[in-house]
Amino acid sequence: MSELPEPRLFSCADATGAVHDQGAHVIDWIPTGHAPVLWLSPSTALETGKPVRGGVPICFPWFADGAEGGREPKHGFARTLPWHVESRESSDHEAMIVYRLSDADVTEPAHQEQFPYQFEAYCVVRFGTELSLELSVTNTGERPFDFEEALHAYLVVGDVRKIRVEGLDGASYRDKVLDREDCVQEGDLRFDGETDRVYRSTGDVAVVDPVLGRVLRIRKKNSGTTVVWNPGAETAAAMPDVGPDGWTDFVCVEGANTHADAVHLEPEETHSMGYRLSVETTAEDPGRPPA
Numbered sequence: 001m002s003e004l005p006e007p008r009l010f011s012c013a014d015a016t017g018a019v020h021d022q023g024a025h026v027i028d029w030i031p032t033g034h035a036p037v038l039w040l041s042p043s044t045a046l047e048t049g050k051p052v053r054g055g056v057p058i059c060f061p062w063f064a065d066g067a068e069g070g071r072e073p074k075h076g077f078a079r080t081l082p083w084h085v086e087s088r089e090s091s092d093h094e095a096m097i098v099y100r101l102s103d104a105d106v107t108e109p110a111h112q113e114q115f116p117y118q119f120e121a122y123c124v125v126r127f128g129t130e131l132s133l134e135l136s137v138t139n140t141g142e143r144p145f146d147f148e149e150a151l152h153a154y155l156v157v158g159d160v161r162k163i164r165v166e167g168l169d170g171a172s173y174r175d176k177v178l179d180r181e182d183c184v185q186e187g188d189l190r191f192d193g194e195t196d197r198v199y200r201s202t203g204d205v206a207v208v209d210p211v212l213g214r215v216l217r218i219r220k221k222n223s224g225t226t227v228v229w230n231p232g233a234e235t236a237a238a239m240p241d242v243g244p245d246g247w248t249d250f251v252c253v254e255g256a257n258t259h260a261d262a263v264h265l266e267p268e269e270t271h272s273m274g275y276r277l278s279v280e281t282t283a284e285d286p287g288r289p290p291a
């Protein structure tokens, strides 16, 4: 293992940002006039071949250990492979980069065995008043395949115990902490410990943060799954790159297509999933007790 090269830095009138080529992994986005939006663990490994804890990891071609289970590495090989820069452009109000990964980059036999298909993936990242990521996958081979994907964003929050996530009311979900299928969300989602839920939901989501006085809005495109994750105190304490105090500082709200929403591609077909993030300052009283 060697140290990761410095990330690529982006700057325009409306934002700054940073991305590692490994995993096409966005690690920073600061819209002008706001505090940082993406959480990055201060103790994350920044080494070739190791996942980075924070930012927006790309999970592909499977999520966790895959729809049928048993796949490795967790969340697929794309997040630890170096992606290729296809193009980069900047204007006054937006900085943009296009990354590309294909089956030719998958050199580990164990990875090839688990996903023996020809594909081409592009990730277009735009830094501006919004952070926008679009992951497109094309089947460039002669056999159909299924894949899972997630844009696994780590969002900075003032205190996860005081936020609420709106937009999932009524959605069915799998609770990975309780190991229960077919749960249904009632009202807003709040956090008082380990939370790991895979929602069937195409809708937009808002993270209302009374401590930082802001709302993070997530707009999804072609995404049937929203994953919400926070490790809680106990699990976090056992994770060296989160630690006993780190878990209150972030929540993951992920745009995804997993399990029943896995994507099927016939030869020459393309699927694109979009994830857009924006910030609004609010006047909500930080002392307001939870409803």
Ligand SMILES: O=P(O)(O)OC[C@H]1O[C@H](O)[C@H](O)[C@@H](O)[C@@H]1O
Pocket: 051, 064, 074, 075, 176, 196, 197, 227, 228, 229, 252
């Ligand atoms: O530790 P990682 O491989 O980065 O995974 C972090 C988390 O990702 C997702 O949100 C999953 O639903 C969780 O079960 C998992 O713990």
